[in-house]
Amino acid sequence: MTDLSKAQGGNVRVFPVYAPKLIVKHARIFLSGVIWVKDLGRLEFEKGRFLLPRKSIPKVKQAIIELNELIEAQSSEAKMA
Secondary structure, three states: OOHHHHHHOOOOEEEOOOOHHHHHHHHHHHOOEEEEEOOOEEEEEEOOEEOOOOOOOHHHHHHHHHHHHHHHHHHHHHHHO
16 A cells, blocks of 8 residues: 555555546546546546546646546447447
């Protein structure tokens, strides 16, 4: 268990780089939880979607929007298949 996950009081998946497809895969499998991404920080997700914090820097906001769009695109692809 990393120092970060101990501080969070649970399991936190750490992504050393921003890899949208891998992050989305994790969120779709676990549905709710917390991840930590280098250069973005702590991101929460619930029901398979990332939550936008009240206060965030534009870089984080853009990443969350991108991740949620990717989740939506994968969901619609799965429905059509």
